[in-house]
Amino acid sequence: MTHEQLYGVAPEGTWTAPGRVNLIGEHTDYNDGFVMPLALPHSTTATVSRRADGLVRVHSRETAGPPVVIDTATLAPGSVGGWAVYPAGVLWALREAGHEVGGADIHYTSDVPVGAGLSSSAALEVVTALALSDLYDLGLSREEISRIGQRAENGYVGAPTGILDQMASACCTEGHALHLDTRDMAQRQIPFDLAAEGLRLLVVDTRVKHAHADGAYGKRRASCEAGAAALGVPALRDVPFGELEAALARLSDEEIRRRVKHVVTENHRVERVTALLDAGRVREIGPLLFEGHASLRDDFEVSCPELDLVVEASAAAGALGARMTGGGFGGSAVVLVEEDAAEVAGKAVSDAFAAAGHTAPRIFTAIPSPGARRLPVR
Numbered sequence: 001m002t003h004e005q006l007y008g009v010a011p012e013g014t015w016t017a018p019g020r021v022n023l024i025g026e027h028t029d030y031n032d033g034f035v036m037p038l039a040l041p042h043s044t045t046a047t048v049s050r051r052a053d054g055l056v057r058v059h060s061r062e063t064a065g066p067p068v069v070i071d072t073a074t075l076a077p078g079s080v081g082g083w084a085v086y087p088a089g090v091l092w093a094l095r096e097a098g099h100e101v102g103g104a105d106i107h108y109t110s111d112v113p114v115g116a117g118l119s120s121s122a123a124l125e126v127v128t129a130l131a132l133s134d135l136y137d138l139g140l141s142r143e144e145i146s147r148i149g150q151r152a153e154n155g156y157v158g159a160p161t162g163i164l165d166q167m168a169s170a171c172c173t174e175g176h177a178l179h180l181d182t183r184d185m186a187q188r189q190i191p192f193d194l195a196a197e198g199l200r201l202l203v204v205d206t207r208v209k210h211a212h213a214d215g216a217y218g219k220r221r222a223s224c225e226a227g228a229a230a231l232g233v234p235a236l237r238d239v240p241f242g243e244l245e246a247a248l249a250r251l252s253d254e255e256i257r258r259r260v261k262h263v264v265t266e267n268h269r270v271e272r273v274t275a276l277l278d279a280g281r282v283r284e285i286g287p288l289l290f291e292g293h294a295s296l297r298d299d300f301e302v303s304c305p306e307l308d309l310v311v312e313a314s315a316a317a318g319a320l321g322a323r324m325t326g327g328g329f330g331g332s333a334v335v336l337v338e339e340d341a342a343e344v345a346g347k348a349v350s351d352a353f354a355a356a357g358h359t360a361p362r363i364f365t366a367i368p369s370p371g372a373r374r375l376p377v378r
Contacts (some may be wrong), residue, residue, distance in 0.1 A: 003047040006059055006067065007105040011047035012135060017127035017372035018043040019112035020119045020168035021203055021334055022325045023177050023192075024285075024292055025270040027300060029162030031224050031263045032183040032237035034270040037164060038192060038368040039172035040203075044110035044123040045375070048131045051103030058087050061109040072101065077156045086121050089152030090128040096155070097148065099138050106131070113362065115209035117324075117331025121157070122165035125149035126372045130170070134374060142170040143185050145372070160218045161327070172371040179274055183237060190277050192368050197282050199320075200342045201334055204349055205362040206306040208330030217327055220259065220300065227251060227260040236260060241268040262299035266292060286321025286336050293323035293333075302328025309352050310335065310361070317341070317348035334366065 003011040018039040025035035051057075059067040060083060068084040072091055080088035087106065094101050106128065112120040129148045133140040140148070149166035153159050163182055172178045176189040194201055228236050231247055239247050244264045251257040269292050273285045293311050297303040307324040310333040314322045322335040337345045346363045353361055 001061070001107075003049070003105070003107040006107055007049065007057065009049050009105070011107070012049045013131065013377075014045060014047050014375040015127050015131040015134070015372070016043045016045040016375055017123045017130065017169045018172070018369055019123050020165060020172065021201075021332070021366050022164065022168070023201075023334065024266075024273045024288065024323075025164070026266060026292065026296055026325070027220060027224070027302070027327070028237075028263055028266050028270070029164040029182045030160070030221055031162075031228070031267075032235035033263065033267040035164045035168075035180050035182060036177050036190070036270055036273060037168035037172065037180070038177045038366065039168060039174075039371050040112070040118060041367050041369045042110075042112045042118065043369075044108055044112055044120070044127050046127045046131050047107045048135060049105050050135055051105060053103050055103045056087070056091060056106065057104075058084050058106045059108065061107070062114075067105075072103070077158070083124075085157050086124045086152065087128045089156030090125050090132070090148060092156050093148045093151040094129070094132065094138075096151065099136075099140075101132050101136050101138075104132065104135070113205050115331070116205040116207075116362075117326025117328070118203070118205070119165040119169060119326075121153065122149055122169045125152050126166055126169040130372050130374070142371075143167070146170045160221050168371075170372045172368070174370045175368050177277070177368060179270070183235075190274065192277065194282070195339070198339050199282060200337055200339045201366040202314075202337060202342060202346060203325075203364055203366050204310045204314075204333045204335060206304075206310065206330060206332065207359045207361060208304055208306050216302075216329055220302065223256050223259040224263060226253075227256045230256065231260075236263040237267065239264050241265070258299040258301075262295045265295055265299075283320055286319070289321030289323040289334070289336060290315065296324055296328060300328070304328070304330055305356075306330070306353070306358055306361075307333050309356060309358070310349050313349045313352035314345050317345045319345050
């Protein structure tokens with residue numbers, strides 16, 4: 001169904017925002033650390049027209065039912081549920097930030113896998129904020145749009161996530177991975193043309209659903225904050241890698257010690273991957289992907305049997321590197337392979353899932369794609 005068929009008016013514009021996969025740098029964003037995502041070709045697209053009555057109607061092609069009606073005058077956390085909680089959260093965050101936004105009719109289409117750890121929610125938030133910024137002349141920067149999305153996620157949805165996902169969706173560029181310092185928001189676009197190197201980055205969606213709004217994610221964040229407080233630093237970003245052992249020796253809680261170890265070593269891995277990519281030594285990032293997965297599995301404890309199986313099976317099939325990606329507790333993994341070995345690696349993972357009795361995974365190639373943008377009129 002088209003926008004005009006739904007709402008009886010033609011849209012005033014079309015906007016799109018991609019999902020993302022994170023090459024390295026997991027659970028570092030809310031610790032003021034470093035991340036390195038790239039945008040996927042999978043995206044959420046919104047057609048939008050303004051309304052004069054202050055109501056916002058939202059409809060998703062992927063969800064059955066009529067448009068959800070949101071009254072911006074009475075909008076508060078908890079007033080909207082289901083998938084519409086994300087655009088409602090953006091509207092709430094915009095108003096909380098002092099931006100005057102009127103009514104709108106919005107129709108969404110998306111091919112970002114939901115629950116796969118590929119930031120379907122961030123794509124929905126970013127495309128909504130960008131469209132409303134353009135239509136209502138808010139003049140929001142990409143960082144401001146990202147912060148609106150994060151505020152929606154944290155304050156309205158109730159998921160204590162960092163800003164990685166929204167910044168990736170808003171700021172990534174085609175053919176690059178984004179090196180982001182989440183403390184000062186400094187960005188660097190790093191060329192990431194794997195095809196030219198004869199390589200491929202596979203994304204394996206385990207089809208195990210995750211949920212950031214549950215207690216496990218928040219507990220990890222609380223442990224990190226407790227570790228920083230115990231070490232007397234503003235954030236774990238401030239613990240130098242070279243002083244990690246001394247810092248760990250000062251922590252009496254074993255769980256907090258493991259969480260701190262992951263974050264500090266993961267920040268260091270991002271910097272090592274950056275240096276290797278800068279030097280054109282792309283294949284050498286593989287061991288760091290394996291190392292990062294082991295840290296997420298053992299120290300941060302956010303992996304699951306299906307994610308571990310992806311890494312084990314792909315390693316046995318000759319992959320250069322593999323790791324879970326995203327918040328964890330399910331979702332997806334990335335696998336770095338020689339291009340001519342991609343089919344073998346994919347089959348090895350699928351066969352391993354079948355032998356274990358798991359649902360067949362979805363496997364596709366990650367192609368570094370453009371970030372959020374307004375689409376030209378056709």
